[in-house]
Amino acid sequence: MMKKLWFPLLLSLIVCVVLIIFGSQRHKTKEISIPVKKPQRIVSLAPNLTEILFELGLGDKLVAISEDSDFPPETAQIDKVGNYWSPSTESIIVKKPDLVITLWFAQQQSAAETLENLGYQVLVLRMEKFDELPEAINKIGMVSGTQEKAEQLSSDIENKIIELKAKYNQNEKKKVLWSIWNEPLRVAGRDTFLNELLEVVGAENAIGKTLQQYPSISSEEIVSCGADIIIQSSMSKDNIETQQKNAELFWSKYPGLPAVKNGRIHVLESDTLLRLGPRLPQGIELIAKCLYGNNAENN
Numbered sequence: 001m002m003k004k005l006w007f008p009l010l011l012s013l014i015v016c017v018v019l020i021i022f023g024s025q026r027h028k029t030k031e032i033s034i035p036v037k038k039p040q041r042i043v044s045l046a047p048n049l050t051e052i053l054f055e056l057g058l059g060d061k062l063v064a065i066s067e068d069s070d071f072p073p074e075t076a077q078i079d080k081v082g083n084y085w086s087p088s089t090e091s092i093i094v095k096k097p098d099l100v101i102t103l104w105f106a107q108q109q110s111a112a113e114t115l116e117n118l119g120y121q122v123l124v125l126r127m128e129k130f131d132e133l134p135e136a137i138n139k140i141g142m143v144s145g146t147q148e149k150a151e152q153l154s155s156d157i158e159n160k161i162i163e164l165k166a167k168y169n170q171n172e173k174k175k176v177l178w179s180i181w182n183e184p185l186r187v188a189g190r191d192t193f194l195n196e197l198l199e200v201v202g203a204e205n206a207i208g209k210t211l212q213q214y215p216s217i218s219s220e221e222i223v224s225c226g227a228d229i230i231i232q233s234s235m236s237k238d239n240i241e242t243q244q245k246n247a248e249l250f251w252s253k254y255p256g257l258p259a260v261k262n263g264r265i266h267v268l269e270s271d272t273l274l275r276l277g278p279r280l281p282q283g284i285e286l287i288a289k290c291l292y293g294n295n296a297e298n299n
Contacts, residue, residue, distance in 0.1 A: 048277035177227035
């Protein structure tokens with residue numbers, strides 16, 4: 001049962017989180033030329049890439065996706081070619097794609113290089129921070145013949161983030177501790193995508209500068225951080241209520257922490273929060289609701 005609960009965490013967390021923790025190598029965005037013909041058979045190897053492709057109206061061109069690509073619901077009908085961390089090049093080849101879109105990290109880079117050597121067209125994208133999302137969307141638009149839609153989508157996301165930042169940055173800054181997982185305890189540092197989310201809603205990361213982007217911290221550091229609010233990424237989409245109760249139990253060992261004393265512990269569904277894609281503004285709104293409650297809508 002525990003295995004079933006923990007495994008989806010690896011699939012839900014945004015790629016940079018786990019990869020950076022374990023020191024994976026970064027890769028540059030792969031440049032490919034504009035195709036003469038629009039791709040008709042596309043393979044996506046990451047859930048956020050799949051969401052972008054659907055937003056660009058390319059869902060009907062997807063012949064295969066990663067197993068963890070589960071949004072929108074139409075993804076349930078598309079063939080899978082391995083999971084996010086271990087794409088199956090053999091299964092991809094069987095689908096005869098004319099475009100494969102991957103992310104930059106080692107496991108997918110290896111699959112990308114194999115496919116390129118076999119003559120397949122592959123687009124490798126780096127998506128780690130806010131400013132890399134519009135660039136990635138526009139590159140997808142360029143190679144798929146949907147430039148106009150891509151420019152509109154990237155512009156809409158950028159404008160919405162600017163709007164949200166203006167909406168929430170007038171508030172008194174709350175100190176937020178963001179737990180990635182509890183055993184062992186790891187939190188989001190300041191040089192992270194998650195820290196960017198906190199900044200948009202006018203919050204301050206309770207953790208100061210750290211050597212690691214997602215460091216483990218001691219009990220002493222937890223007590224001294226003075227967090228007003230604790231946000232915890234869910235392990236799966238299911239049993240959020242149970243996960244909430246478990247989180248409250250875990251943090252109860254720190255009764256002096258303002259977030260614990262005031263019952264400000266929130267377990268949030270990871271997919272919407274941690275996928276750097278079209279639902280990014282929705283994730284920001286979820287965080288704002290944790291900080292400001294129902295007043296978030298009226299801010």
